[in-house]
Amino acid sequence: MRSTTITSYVITGAHLASAAFVWPSKYDYLEDLYSLQAGFIRHGFIDNVNPCSFNTGVKGRQDAAAWVRTAYHDAATHDAAAGTGGLDASILFETDRAENPGTAFNDTFGFFAAHYNGDVSFADLIALGLVTATTSCGGPKVPFRMGRIDATEAGVLGVPEPQQDLDKHKAIFAKAGFNTEDMIAMVACGHTLGGVHHEDFPDMNENANKGETSRFEGNDNEHPYQFDNAIATQYLDGSTENPLVVGHNDTTNSDKRIFGADGNKTMNALKDPAQFKTMCADIFARMIDSVPAGVELTEPLESFDMKPYITTLALNSNGTLDFAGRIRVRVTEGVTDRDPEDLAVRLAYTSRDGATNGTIETQPERLRGGTSTGLFNELFKWFSFETQLDASTGIRGFTIELTKPSTGAATVFDNEGTGFYPVQDAILYQKSQSCMDTTTPTNPFPFTVTAAVRKDQAEGAKAAMELAFRTPRQGIVINKLEKKMFALERSDKKTPSDEYVLYEVQMPLATSSWSTTMDLVLGEGEGEKRVTHLLTNELAGVACKPL
Secondary structure (H helix, E strand, O other), X not given: OOOEOOOOEEEXXXXXXXXXXXXXXXXXHHHHHHHOOEEOEOOOOOHHXXXXXXXXXXXXXXXXXXXXXXXXXXXXXXXXXXXXXXXXXXXXXXXXXXXXXXXXXXXXXXXXXHHOOOOOOXXXXXXXXXXXXXXXXXXXXXXXXXXXXXXXXXXXXXXXXXXXXXXXXXHHHHHXXXXXXXXXXXXXXXXXXXXXXXXXXXXXXXXXOOOOEEEOOXXXXXXXXXXXXXHHHHHHHOOOOOOOOOOOOHHHOHHHHHHOOOOOHHHHHHOOHHHHHHHHHHHHHHHHOXXXXXXXXXXXXXXXXXEEEEEEEEEOOOOOEEEEXXXXXXXXXXXXXXXXXOOEEEEEEEXXXXXXEEEEEOEEOOHHHHEEEOHHHOEEEEEEEEEEEOOOOOOOXXXXXXXXXXXXXXXXXXXXXXXXXXOOOOXXXXXXXXXXXXXXXXXXXXXXXXXXXXXXXXXXXXXXXXXXXXXXXXXXXXEEEEEEEEEOEEOOOOOOOOOEEXXXXXXXXXXXXXXXXXXXXXXXXXXXXXXXXXXXXXXXXXXXXXX
16 A cells, blocks of 8 residues: 655746755656655655565566666667767667567556656656666665656667677677676676566577576576576576576577676676675666766765755735645664654745744654655655745745754754755745546546736746646557646736735646646746646646635
């Protein structure tokens, strides 16, 4: 049963939104997928590969192996010299090729689809899939960088195939920027999980009575479900059952040729468990970081130490501003010295003109201990807040004060030295005045989104909604995401505040775009203000309420 998932949005100016790892960041959603795997608030990206042996019901399928394979097949056709290909999600368009047999790719895409929206590229999800599968199976921490850009069509042919000779394999890896040692390590690390499926390779696998899969590390022991170096030790001591080493057709024994390509030097290095994990972390990171020229990746992601979530900033019927949200505090043992039961959090906020200061107390969440867990044993404690603000003075931003009640020691967090966590109140999402009428027998359905705009910002500034449309594509499992702008028109509806006027857009929305994201936008260029990552599916079947 799924735990609570978080619904939040970021309200900020564009000049701050682009700074990676400073809140808000355009990678906030990916950081949540990385950090919130279980507990009080979770996204559950790890679910299909936890435990490592879990599968989707396909006989012989190990989903963790499928996720690793998907990343490899996407990245394998990289041309380092030309700066083309690599991990760019072109694999979405390549599943009909002989070099990409089987249903595992589309099954993997189907799981990732639930997390694909206007705030994340599919290529980054594929990379995160490898990182997640590896650690779920007991493997090393693979550094995860973000910023990949999705291809819009298939790439070139060139994924290595078992029947190819060693020189061909060396040439393919060299084209992608990897030498012989890299090639051996990448194949060995990739083949510590999974195996050869009879359905996909009937001429190579005669073990239909063993789950229709001949596993690289043997079918009758614990190793196929662990990211360990048995792929190397079994090869070296002669006990291997790897169908690509001891298969009846030597033409397709590609692992045998690759592993021995340097006289077993690399495989002997890999027989040391610690060295195996170190080398696998390195080669996997370099593999998923193989991207087309012009794509700039971030520094490796680490979970944020302190992260705010604004769940509400809206004009209410009293003419004040409802302001609510949560603060996520990292309390990972060994990383921080924070006791999750000996913490208190409060916000110190400043009005939009800087003249007014105030404090907002928070309360620790209690459901499921008020904690969430992420990859690599990260642990987070949650605190919630809810208050009302004067609409005439509003809010510019806040700092976070973390206190240890037992000693009184306090630390102030100012958003990585930027001074404060920014909030803009020029355009607000009026969720209660937004709705989608799903009672009509028609598709698309009537869809209304309402915003409150400060009067001093309304004159001459364009207000709009940016919606990430989902469009089905023939032969492609994943819908195309295309962002489109729709003007918000000024409404003649009265508001309980002299500070704000209402804007709205009314339009039809097809069911294919029910589960997508939208932003509210005010102005353009450097002065642009946004409310981001609003979820359309939260409005399905909801009636618009008067303000």
